[in-house]
Amino acid sequence: MLALCTTAATASADAVVKWLHLELNPEYVKIWRGIADKYQAEHPGVKVEMQFLENEAFKAKLPTLLQSADAPSFFYSWGGGVLKQQQATGALKDISDKMKADGGAWGKSYNPAALKAVTFDGKVSAVPYKMGTVSFFYNKAYFTKAGVDAASIKTWDDFLGAVKKLKDAGIVPIAGGGGEKWPIHFYWSYLVMRNAGQQGFDAMKTGAGDGFVAPEAVKAGEQLAQLGKLEPFQPGYLATTWPQALGVFGDGKAAMILGFETTEAFQRRNAGDGKGLASDNIGRFAFPVVAGGAGKATDTLGGINAWAVTAKAPPETLDFLAYLTNAENERMMAKAGMILPAAVGAEDGVTNPLLRESAKQLETSTWHQNFFDQELGPSVGRVVNDASVAIVSGQMSPEEGAQAIQDAVEMDKM
Known part of the structure; x- marks a missing residue:
């Protein structure tokens, strides 16, 4: 894991990381919850709260939610112009320096196309999560x-x-x-x-x-x-x-x-x-x-999905996101059939035959839009x-x- 912001010893007391998602599959949510629970056990004082909104409600309510006191620490993003507009409004945190620190170690841990998709005018405000093709x-x-x-x-x-x-x-x-x-x-x-x-x-x-x-x-x-x-x-x-x-x-x-x-x-x-x-x-x-x-x-x-980080997210958010999307965890999610991973080194987790076909198509893609x-x-x-x-x-x-x-x-x- 890339230790970006906190460790078990330095995490601030009662830091709450609010995770807003729109995943309907209970088995997938269970895997996420397991990752969050393991992280919490290793980082006393940090609590990860999972929050859910249905897809259409998510799109309708998110703009207002981002401007409220109840804004999540991070949320699901499809990238593209929507993410760019959210960044332009000041609703998102600029995490470019964290991605570039230590010779760009964190940024280099993701597929270059995935990182490029969440970068606008040189600024990064989201952490790559998965790739996909229709x-x-x-x-x-x-x-x-x-x-x-x-x-x-x-x-x-x-x-x-x-x-x-x-x-x-x-x-x-x-x-x-x-x-x-x-x-x-x-x-x-x-x-x-x-x-x-x-x-x-x-x-x-x-x-x-x-x-x-x-x-x-x-x-x-x-x-x-x-x-x-x-x-x-x-x-x-x-x-x-x-x-x-x-x-x-x-x-x-x-x-x-x-x-x-x-x-x-x-x-x-x-x-x-x-x-x-x-x-x-x-x-x-x-x-x-x-x-x-x-x-x-x-x-x-297809999608290049990511976790967008909100402007007022506690610093522990970035450390948790680095953990959530590291190669080990993305490999586990890939084996469960959840994702085509964005993390470098997690590709071998894709074992489902149809998912493997999608992964191979992405590997040879001449233009992924x-x-x-x-x-x-x-x-x-x-x-x-x-x-x-x-x-x-x-x-x-x-x-x-x-x-x-x-x-x-x-x-x-x-």
């Missing part, structure tokens, strides 16, 4: 029944062809979570990446050229609209939450789901019988490329999510969706 998971039995070969799905046209085959076989192709909107933005975001490539997306978000009304962004919307016209999702998907969508997949009511690296574990938890699909009945493939696009098959979309709704900040991110759902459901044209996002970008700059 990909398709599928029911092998349904693919066999419909005559679909997952290995042959390389292009967007291949994917649309698979959707049609599944429908012809009487199988709902995709479990969709349109109720929370952000699960649908994965499709539009990936299509933008595949059409524009990294250089093109960087130009969009910095306002160069046509911004988000660039031809590549409109094309992404057209391709998403193509998918929507096939009616690929289960009935009522526009009111379906993400946990419910995982349940739809786990209950065998849809053949595919575009989701996080933890999809296998969470489909079990959300399935009606609590068991879901057997592990050997779940396959995985990367989001396809598009014909003529600048993006690569090895470009990935944080979720658009996080990267672009909360105001623009909400419009990205809204527009993605509106386009796929036919409520908005691809051009209108692109313009709405560009308008939000320009408004955010005012």
Whole structure:
């Protein structure tokens, strides 16, 4: 462990470290609690309090909470523009000096891409925790029944062809979570990446050229609209939450789901019988490329998550975070199937076959992009999510969706 701030002998009396999370899996929380309890035993006088908020409530209440006397010491962050804005408001602590101390020992203990994702204008305000990538998971039995070969799905046209085959076989192709909107933005975001490539997306978000009304962004919307016209999702998907969508997949009511690296574990938890699909009945493939696009098959979309440290957090917070995210503890969390670790040296803890596939994809990623709704900040991110759902459901044209996002970008700059 990196001893950054305190030791058992120097910890201030009754120091309370408040940990705000949004983890729903009780087994994962139990592992965290065990780490915290062990830390407390080694650091008398330090108490780690775990606090929970549900995902949407977390997003809604956090801005107010950060300005209150009840602000947590640290909290879950998706990084990107949201974290940058929180840093700009003064709500977060600058921990750059701690990361750079002793030749940068603490900072070097994390994957460079993970640390870069929480660094803005040279300042670090969050501790890397995990990395992840979004990909398709599928029911092998349904693919066999419909005559679909997952290995042959390389292009967007291949994917649309698979959707049609599944429908012809009487199988709902995709479990969709349109109720929370952000699960649908994965499709539009990936299509933008595949059409524009990294250089093109960087130009969009910095306002160069046509911004988000660039031809590549409109094309992404057209391709998403193509998918929507096939009616690929289960009935009522526009009111379906993400946990419910995982349940739809786990209950065998849809053949595919575009989701996080933890999809296998969470489909079990959300399935009606609590068991879901057997592990050997779940396959995985990367989001396809598009014909003529600048993006690569090895470009990935996914989270780079971290623990953001609040401005008034007690100094013991940093010591605990160094402990929580050290290679030993991250390896243990990886073995439990919780994370793809950000800590260097913890990679060998990833033993689950599907998680290993995600880890290998990240290892060979040519461009790992944080979720658009996080990267672009909360105001623009909400419009990205809204527009993605509106386009796929036919409520908005691809051009209108692109313009709405560009308008939000320009408004955010005012």
